[in-house]
Amino acid sequence: MGSGIYIAAAGAESQAAALDVTANNIANAATTGFKAERVSFRQALDSAQSADATYVEGSSKADDQTAGSLVQTSNPLDLALVGDGYFSVETDAGTRYTRAGAFRLDAAGAIINAAGQKALSNGGGPLTVPPEASQVSVTATGEVFADGESIGSLALSRFSPGAMKREGASLFSTTAAPLDGTPEVVSGALESSNVNVVRGMVDLVKVSRTYESLLRMIEGYRETESRAARDLGGPK
């Protein structure tokens, strides 16, 4: 039996994975600091059958690292990063990195994110705004001022994008060492998701049409094989 039908099936499976990724991008079109994902495919050589027949498999997923557009909110603790890099937050599982800069204060005045995790300063501890402070401001270098008094600087770091593992809740983890340089902080703005909805729709059409033609291929192979069985196999 020819291997073509399996090649088509592997292709259809890859397209299904591509649909999942596109669906996740579109679902996160309004998630602050979200970076769109792209699946790349690679050939897996089928040496057992013949050198020309290759299967496809989803191999690696590159993140689209382009910056999302900045949305002005005029809330001083809404922070956007210009240039690649991450804020650090403290979680139960250790330090995690995020570009979602919608920070706020907790009851004790510590700077936290939407999930209540504390933002880390470059000294490693949390940043606490004194309760009587009436104004908080953050400079481009990430230094936080409460009523004009510096209370520390936010930890900002850069990593090679390939080394970042997605953890959900807009967090990333990594075991890689940070790179040199820091991103610039813009206070009073949020980085919106960089998902391009138009591109998402095009991907959607492309995926479903490719999937459809791969299914037609499966039907074609089946048809060929059943005809071969009918015409050649049975007694004349």
Next chain:
Amino acid sequence: MHRSLSTAASGMEAQQTKLDVTSNNIANVSTAGFKKSRAEFSDLLYQTVKKPGVATGEGTQSPGGLQIGMGVRTAATQRMHSQGSLQQTGNPLDIAIEGRGFFVIEMPNGDQAFSRDGALKLDSEGRLVNSEGFPLAGGLTVPPDVDSIAVAANGTISVTVAGDTEPVEVGRLELATFANPAGLEAIGKNMLRATAASGAAVTAPPGEGGAGSVAQGTLELSNVKVVEEMVDLISGQRAYEVNTRVVRAADEMLAQTANLK
């Protein structure tokens, strides 16, 4: 493929929440002292098919893994405590707070509630009350036969009794501040309640302790900006629509698979 169906459903749910929050903001566009909210989203867990950075040969590693996300969820709705614009009304009992403070209101059950709505009134006993008739904490009372009421920027209330020329001080407003005002719980009727997230109320008279000053004859309007809300409405609606297209694409692909001949 079943993943993409539930992923798109989570996207639709998130956009629905955004629409709900936006519509509440728009509905309260002319509510005095109303603070707008916004929905914040975060991505769900990822299924790691291939870990990033696995070795692909001696000294080489894959530049990125294969992780497939499961969609989005609403992480929080945050109330934005930016100052609303101030409107001159000329009514002596319309008092706006310029700053971070809140009026402290005594609820009928003895609890304290907090409000930015400064459309105060007098009840039959001469107490300063809000639109619900709940009195301000501190028991501020105005005598029945007053000609005029003056509220200074520092919250001092003085009244001029009919026939007198000298104003008499009857008390001073108290304002509450919180470490994290976004953590207050809205209980409707323009009132908020302290929670563990907001921290305890710190009361101080206007002009002291960062509570801000008060302005008589002025109302603080809602801080909702209609243009922003309209943009949110449109983007939320379109994002919802695109998610429904994902459902349709996944459904069509499933149907084609099921109907393979």
